[in-house]
Amino acid sequence: MAGSRSLTRRTRPPSRRLAQPAALVLVAAAVAFCGWSGWTSWQAGADPRAAYAAERDQVLEAGRRHLTVLNTIDGAAAGAGLARWQDATTGPLREELAAGRERARQAVEQAGTTARAGVIEAAVTALDLESGDAQIIAAVEIEVTGPGRAASVERKRFQAGLARTGAGWKLKSFTAIPAVGE
Template identity: 50%
Template structure:
């Protein structure tokens, strides 16, 4: 056999080996529970971040804008929280814009469709008639539920207390 044919046959065998290995790896990854769990966690985190930003934002410069903000709150929530937010009366007044600066999923049950998320949120509040916003930082814990279309929505929301450091708040 000629050296060129030997090299070509070796190259073909090597290419077939790479293709076979790639196909086997792909088949293994497709059915990987860890990969599916990671995708679900990432989806819960992304939807939860978006929902928390919406739930900390309200443009109350007019009743119509406040009403639209409350509709957005209801769209980002589910269960009793959604019902409670739906009873909110739109009023003009201070406006707020929330930005999630950090967030993490602390618990996830893909079978039950529930997750817990903790987040740090920066809220810029602008009082009616003012142009300068004040900034507030919040730490929140949200319970998320996966809805029928597969979207994660906030089912419960609570503030996480901030631990005081030594010497802070000692006004005795």
């Protein structure tokens, strides 16, 4: 039968018939998941509680870091330590440190005392995002060493005020809190 067409229709194997719709379902599921993920991520970013929590975490981290700096000084390199003190502060506290810097440097170098601090615990007690003000409290452990004296460890508590600056959160006030019974 030359010239006659076959009346039978060619059919795809069953595995190919199922593969195309399955691929479409997978693509649709992937698109739906991406859309849902983007929407929930956008919602989380728009949540003011999330922004407040993120800022609170930044305040706490900056407060811990700056309190460590202000309680640490190396008797052999007092000038560098005092420069770090100024970098950690802002406002009147920074001005006060700058005014007494040379006198403090001489006293530390003459005594040869070294203090190394670490914040044990800290918490944000107040945070005003609008004004850029915050308060923290912290417990700090300070190891003090010096020529002719054994190392000693002091534990102190501090309340500190922080202000938001162009360079992040910086200490604007710093007060020792006496322990009960002192």
